[in-house]
Amino acid sequence: MTQRVTGTGATDHGGGVWSVAVPIPDNPLGHTLVYVLDTDRGPVLVDTGWDDPAGWDVLVAGLAACGTEVAAVHGVLLTHHHPDHHGLSARVRAASGAWLAMHEADAHVVRRTREYPMERWFGYLVDKLTAAGAPAEHVAPLAAARDAGRVPGLAARLPALPDRPIPPGELLDLPGRRLRAIWTPGHTPGHVCLHLEEEHPARLPGRGRLFSGDHLLPGITPHIGLYEDPDDRTVTDPLGDYLDSLERVGRLGVAEVLPAHQHAFAHAHGRVRKLLAHHEERLAGLLALLAEERTPWQLAERMEWNRPWADIPSGSRTIAVSEAEAHLRRLVKQGRAQAVPGSDPVAYVAV
Template sequence: MRPSPTPENLGDGVWSVPVPIPGSPLGHTLVYALESARGPVLIDAGWEHPDAWAALRDGLATLGLDVTEISGVVVTHHHPDHSGLAGRVREASGAWIAMHHADAALVRLFHDMVRDGRARELRLASARKAGADIGDREAMGPPTDPPAVPDRELDDGDLVDLPGRKLRVVWTPGHSPGHICLHLEDGDRIFTGDHVLPRITPHIGLYPYDLPDVDPLGDFLDSLERVEEIEAGEVLPAHQYRFTGLAGRAREIAEHHEERLVEVTGLLTDRPSTLWELTAAMGWRSAWEAMSPISRQMAAGEAAAHLRTLERRGVARRYDGDEPIRFVLR
């Protein structure tokens, strides 16, 4: 077992600070700080929680960095373990927050939904449409406050505002529509967020389950092929630990999803099956019966993403009938 990480000077003006994720088996988010002439720029910020804020602030201090001097925060994607503290950093330092425009649009939508009180009802409606038996609304978990709306929006190929350095945006949709990796071209490193992790595969889900005209898993597989071509000596992910061999690890993750696609194909027949039935029949790390409602919802999102890719490949099709959503082998 690897020891728990501590704040670390990685050399060449790059630092790493582990920020805890309360109650998560992931343990922590690795927040990176990059030196610049205008003050350090963070890559991700961590979960919004008092303990996480203390870890970020104090971890930076042990490295000789002051959170009040942060000039910017680049968020790899909108998920709360990456974006949650960005707003608090901005309050403390006046830093800008940057995010890919696709995830920035989602953040604005989340704020609108919370303001209008629609977030919980939409989650429940989506789960019911998939065939889930949702008896206890509270079992779906409390809603998470949306992250801070970014000040700047990024696009593929942009250079981040990092004076004296070349940190280029690589758009890698899949885990989220606007997920980005960041290639430090003058330092032979790539920051991969949740796109490529050393030992686990990121969650690729489809939400809502009947969302049309999107293929998150197909986008993710295309993004993996893209990063395979990037020459970077060291990979700095947002979870677990640094590693080398980006292309090989990207291929391993792609192979894992191809195996899952074969598994889902084997469950399809000419008898219409609900998304929930197919999800329950798939193999998961925990037994389906022991999974919490939230874990089942995430599993259904992942199953839906694989089914959408099979639809695009001409293997599966949506059954034309009443709700809940059903699938058959084409």
């Protein structure tokens, strides 16, 4: 795979596809790879990067290195709603008049985020974490934010509303290109991958290239937590959704994957098998912990993470508990674990 990297951080992947590494402030991921796809109506972006002045400057310079500019952008395809992907969308649209497209399930998340007051979200988190067995000292700052209706020092940035949906399974209206949307829920309910059904420019064997967002990454596993909705009582199974989506992507047989983080890679099928095995091992480890009754918080404390639990900051602990709950949901759905009747906070045990 021959790739040409410019001094501005833009990479030419060949065949009218570039990427620009837009930084994420204070985040170990480092950056989001924003892809620039040439079409007969002008460049289309896949994601936009984090809403930050430095990120905007990098995106502008990167587009110039690709031989274009923000004002020329025809449209933006969003793999999902998270701010490191969707953050700069409003600014790109304001500068270019470009349309923004997103799967309807994630567009629904964006609408809720804009409509609900912050105290409602924080109240939901307080109730959810309390039910999961979080200690009072962890919940207290969230309760304070709920009561204040804001987080001190945090500027509220409402995500941009998309203009159009991304219909899964269909070829998208991009003149001169064959790009098909693949619905891959799990990381978010409306995550999509985008399959460029064109011969690889370096003639690598396989069926085109895949813009994989956060669904399929070369060296890390995406966060799979519960889908958050204060009004929706549906018992979802995000991990089950993710595993099913992985299987679907593995069957595409693509020549190369263009992910939103790290770097492009081949051998997608092998990476899919590793991720499936990783989650099965994680489920087995969780099941062993459930030999005795434990709350989701107690499980998260004992699960393996990339650092000791004592070193994990508060916000990341909330994310870890959500991931523990997603794995619990999967075990319950499979009939391998169950909630303990009458427990408060709710505890679970292996069946």
